[in-house]
Amino acid sequence: MPPGSTARAAASVALDGEAREKTEDAPARSRRSAIGARHLDVIGISKSYKRLKVVDELNFRVAEGELVSLLGPSGCGKTTLLRLIAGLTEPDTGTVVIGGADVTHRPAHRRNVSVVFQNYALFPHLNVRDNVAFGLRARRVDRQKIRPMVDEALSLVRMSELADRSVAALSGGQQQRVAVARALVVEPNLLLLDEPFSALDRKLREAMQVELKSLLRQRGITAIFVTHDQEEALAVSNRIAVMNAGRIEQFAAPGEIYAAPASAFVLDFVGLSTRLNGTVLSVERQTAVVETRFGQLVAQPKAQIEPGTRVVLGVRPELMQRAPESIDRTATNSLTTRVADVMLLGSKTHVHGAAEGDDRVLCELSGPVETIELGAELELSWPVADTLIYEVAA
Amino acid sequence: MSVVSTRYEAPRAPWLDRFVLLAAPGLMYLALVFALPLALLLLKSFQNQDGAFSLAAYAEFFGDPYNLTVLWRTLRVALLTTLLALIIAYPTAFALARAQGLAQSLLLAAMILPLSVGVVVKAFAWSILFRSNGVLNDTLKWLGLIEKPIRMLFTETALIIGAANVFLPFMVLPIYAVIRQLDRSLPEAAASLGASPMFRFFRVTLPLTLPGVIAGSAFTFSLAISMYVIPSLIVGERQQTLSMLIARSYLFLRDDQLGSSISAILLAIAVAVVLGSSWLAGRVAGGRR
Numbered sequence: 115m116p117p118g119s120t121a122r123a124a125a126s127v128a129l130d131g132e133a134r135e136k137t138e139d140a141p142a143r144s145r146r147s148a149i150g151a152r153h154l155d156v157i158g159i160s161k162s163y164k165r166l167k168v169v170d171e172l173n174f175r176v177a178e179g180e181l182v183s184l185l186g187p188s189g190c191g192k193t194t195l196l197r198l199i200a201g202l203t204e205p206d207t208g209t210v211v212i213g214g215a216d217v218t219h220r221p222a223h224r225r226n227v228s229v230v231f232q233n234y235a236l237f238p239h240l241n242v243r244d245n246v247a248f249g250l251r252a253r254r255v256d257r258q259k260i261r262p263m264v265d266e267a268l269s270l271v272r273m274s275e276l277a278d279r280s281v282a283a284l285s286g287g288q289q290q291r292v293a294v295a296r297a298l299v300v301e302p303n304l305l306l307l308d309e310p311f312s313a314l315d316r317k318l319r320e321a322m323q324v325e326l327k328s329l330l331r332q333r334g335i336t337a338i339f340v341t342h343d344q345e346e347a348l349a350v351s352n353r354i355a356v357m358n359a360g361r362i363e364q365f366a367a368p369g370e371i372y373a374a375p376a377s378a379f380v381l382d383f384v385g386l387s388t389r390l391n392g393t394v395l396s397v398e399r400q401t402a403v404v405e406t407r408f409g410q411l412v413a414q415p416k417a418q419i420e421p422g423t424r425v426v427l428g429v430r431p432e433l434m435q436r437a438p439e440s441i442d443r444t445a446t447n448s449l450t451t452r453v454a455d456v457m458l459l460g461s462k463t464h465v466h467g468a469a470e471g472d473d474r475v476l477c478e479l480s481g482p483v484e485t486i487e488l489g490a491e492l493e494l495s496w497p498v499a500d501t502l503i504y505e506v507a508a
Numbered sequence: 509m510s511v512v513s514t515r516y517e518a519p520r521a522p523w524l525d526r527f528v529l530l531a532a533p534g535l536m537y538l539a540l541v542f543a544l545p546l547a548l549l550l551l552k553s554f555q556n557q558d559g560a561f562s563l564a565a566y567a568e569f570f571g572d573p574y575n576l577t578v579l580w581r582t583l584r585v586a587l588l589t590t591l592l593a594l595i596i597a598y599p600t601a602f603a604l605a606r607a608q609g610l611a612q613s614l615l616l617a618a619m620i621l622p623l624s625v626g627v628v629v630k631a632f633a634w635s636i637l638f639r640s641n642g643v644l645n646d647t648l649k650w651l652g653l654i655e656k657p658i659r660m661l662f663t664e665t666a667l668i669i670g671a672a673n674v675f676l677p678f679m680v681l682p683i684y685a686v687i688r689q690l691d692r693s694l695p696e697a698a699a700s701l702g703a704s705p706m707f708r709f710f711r712v713t714l715p716l717t718l719p720g721v722i723a724g725s726a727f728t729f730s731l732a733i734s735m736y737v738i739p740s741l742i743v744g745e746r747q748q749t750l751s752m753l754i755a756r757s758y759l760f761l762r763d764d765q766l767g768s769s770i771s772a773i774l775l776a777i778a779v780a781v782v783l784g785s786s787w788l789a790g791r792v793a794g795g796r797r
């Protein structure tokens with residue numbers, strides 16, 4: 115985790131509020147059931163451009179009122195998946211079901227799915243108020259009803275004072291709020307947000323994350339939030355779908371994604387880690403001995419694994435420590451490395467060990483530790499049970 | 509001039525900006541070849557034979573109902589030409605902007621190549637199409653739609669169709685330029701907000717491409733109102749336009765003052781159209797700031 119800021123702290127508090135979310139308040143629940151089911155099912159959806167399979171046989175389900183993050187590196191197909199759900203792109207195969215209805219061949223304007231675009235896509239010829247009113251006018255909502263609905267949406271995103279401004283005269287954060295208000299005012303079954311905060315500076319981004327999260331929870335809106343920023347995904351969502359090359363590698367709660375990454379890709383992409391390449395020497399009673407550049411280490415693979423298999427070992431940095439005088443070798447791994455860098459991060463210290471190739475050694479010690487010298491030999495240890503092991507695809 | 513930027517120091521006299529100097533040759537050329545002769549012509553339209561101030565030429569022009577018929581016809585033809593060109597050009601500009609690779613190059617070439625074929629050549633080519641035993645009449649007869657050939661050549665309709673053809677690129681290109689700049693996620697955003705294709709077109713696409721429509725229309729109208737060769741070749745002397753009246757005044761009547769005053773009237777209309785359209789374009793764009 116990076117240096118903590120107050121906004122970050124607020125975000126984690128919000129994250130801790132998960133419990134509250136599970137026993138959600140009664141009004142939110144009744145409001146939702148009154149409107150009808152708003153869950154999303156994506157079944158076997160694929161999309162190719164030329165030879166490139168951008169979205170590859172994806173399956174997933176988003177429950178009503180859930181805020182799901184779609185996390186993955188740029189170019190992995192997040193935007194394309196969002197467009198498939200919104201009806202802006204036709205899938206090659208597969209089905210999109212919203213609230214129980216198959217909408218695969220329904221055009222975007224009849225899906226009731228709002229999109230907040232990466233560039234916001236505000237209408238430059240309309241002012242703030244008319245941008246927000248656009249969806250209501252398109253739906254032929256009664257003139258008299260539009261005004262109060264727009265006013266409410268604008269006050270929700272705290273933009274009431276700027277209602278008559280031209281959208282070009284707004285800052286990035288303000289434009290972002292207008293885009294959210296415009297998407298929410300039509301009471302969509304599903305809200306899709308495509309990297310909505312990527313253009314904002316860090317402070318504003320963190321504040322907006324907290325705001326958006328509570329706004330969506332308040333209204334019980336089902337939403338998919340696209341991001342390539344793993345911290346943002348961890349901070350914002352109920353569940354995270356980690357995408358890589360058109361596929362979902364893992365779909366789980368943030369805590370699980372961090373503690374038990376399903377693949378080496380997820381280990382690398384979410385959070386920091388020590389990561390060592392190796393080869394399995396022997397397997398005995400679900401304990402694999404792995405030869406690495408740092409000597410033999412032990413892991414407990416969940417699945418069957420053969421000796422000779424090339425693997426990646428992973429450890430979260432806060433699970434490592436400076437090795438005590440005596441170690442129980444059967445339950446503990448250890449390695450000795452030369453200290454390459456020490457980063458004092460206030461409440462914690464990151465110690466980077468010297469490593470070759472794409473090996474990486476990173477240990478997080480709590481508190482500011484100033485007793486470690488660069489270039490010194492350092493022995494680190496961690497429990498065998500916390501050692502993650504992944505087969506390297508041939 | 510009050511904003512102090514760290515990157516760019518505003519010159520003390522903004523009208524002497526270095527970049528303005530780049531326009532100097534062009535401005536000088538225009539002054540010499542365009543503005544000066546035009547000013548002399550305007551002056552002439554207010555002078556009688558002896559060089560004294562006189563509105564006689566204007567009085568003569570507006571006093572003759574025939575001239576008013578011609579003026580009205582010129583305006584009508586220009587307006588209809590502009591409309592026809594617009595109807596054809598708008599979808600064409602879209603196709604041009606959305607096409608990719610080779611298709612776009614071909615479309616663009618198809619749009620610009622006809623400019624290199626002189627109007628005279630085109631006009632004679634049309635006569636093959638439009639005349640009584642021309643391709644169009646023969647086809648209609650063969651289809652059994654008509655019994656006797658209909659007169660197409662030497663009619664206002666033929667003139668409008670022909671003129672719209674010649675001026676089409678001047679309508680397409682400004683619209684094309686605007687559509688190319690159009691953010692494609694805007695109609696998509698509209699769709700995701702529940703807007704039908706019609707609603708999207710009239711509330712998003714059309715308003716945002718209006719500056720191109722205005723510019724193209726101003727171009728086309730200005731060209732159509734002052735065209736001389738096309739009407740001379742297609743409709744001839746039977747149905748004169750303002751430009752033909754001007755030519756007649758100078759070449760046959762040798763009445764410089766009348767010619768000048770008609771020219772001044774034509775110029776006034778063109779200037780009004782250009783100023784009006786840029787005002788309109790400014791207003792349309794104004795809501796965007």
Ligand SMILES: Nc1ncnc2c1ncn2[C@@H]1O[C@H](COP(=O)(O)OP(=O)(O)O)[C@@H](O)[C@H]1O
Pocket residue numbers: 163168186187188189190191192193194195
């Ligand atoms: N309309 C398109 N035509 C061709 N290729 C596309 C198109 N849209 C996306 N792609 C390609 O699909 C891949 C995934 O794109 P995208 O879904 O935008 O990724 P992400 O949003 O995760 O960054 C990229 O390689 C991109 O170049």
Ligand SMILES: [Mg+2]
Pocket residue numbers: 189192193194308
């Ligand atoms: Mg994207």
